[in-house]
Amino acid sequence: DAGVIQSPRHEVTEMGQEVTLRCKPISGHNSLFWYRQTMMRGLELLIYFNNNVPIDDSGMPEDRFSAKMPNASFSTLKIQPSEPRDSAVYFCASSSNRLPHGYTFGSGTRLTVV
């Protein structure tokens, strides 16, 4: 089991550019979560999917952020246009619905917007 795989590990981009973060959850997991971690706000839940359907996107900061899960093995988080205040570490996590195992986190994407 390769765990939750995120790419890229690091991303540096200029303000105004589009950024796409990618996540491959653990096979068989039904739920997928995107978190943002900053020093100021800690871990914030942005959105979560259950069986590929967005269930709660109330944590998405604004319309510049969008997330998709076209199938059970892939999800993207897109920021367009990016701003310096979006700089953070973005984590993807997945879990199984059937038992409360807790989440398995990916290694994160460190985004720097200059």
Added chain:
Amino acid sequence: AQSVTQLDSQVPVFEEAPVELRCNYSSSVSVYLFWYVQYPNQGLQLLLKYLSGSTLVKGINGFEAEFNKSQTSFHLRKPSVHISDTAEYFCAVSEGSNDYKLSFGAGTTVTVRA
């Protein structure tokens, strides 16, 4: 709705000394409780979890936690820490009826000194 409070943001401790990290939660229903550890520049890893049964839960790396329903607490302990335990520790809770959504505390940074 549940919330999680980690009472200490920073805990410095000497090597081989014991450590306790405090966590309190608020919820009106039964809960599942978790502790995660985040080593520098890595994602979060599950240390241990309480689902039901014995209130003393043992996890990886010599950590244990005790669920206290009357005090709504889930404190994490280790009798003797190592330098390698330097990390940030997060307490998290999910409600039994909504067990695929976790709420995280703000985190406690443990720094182990020789």
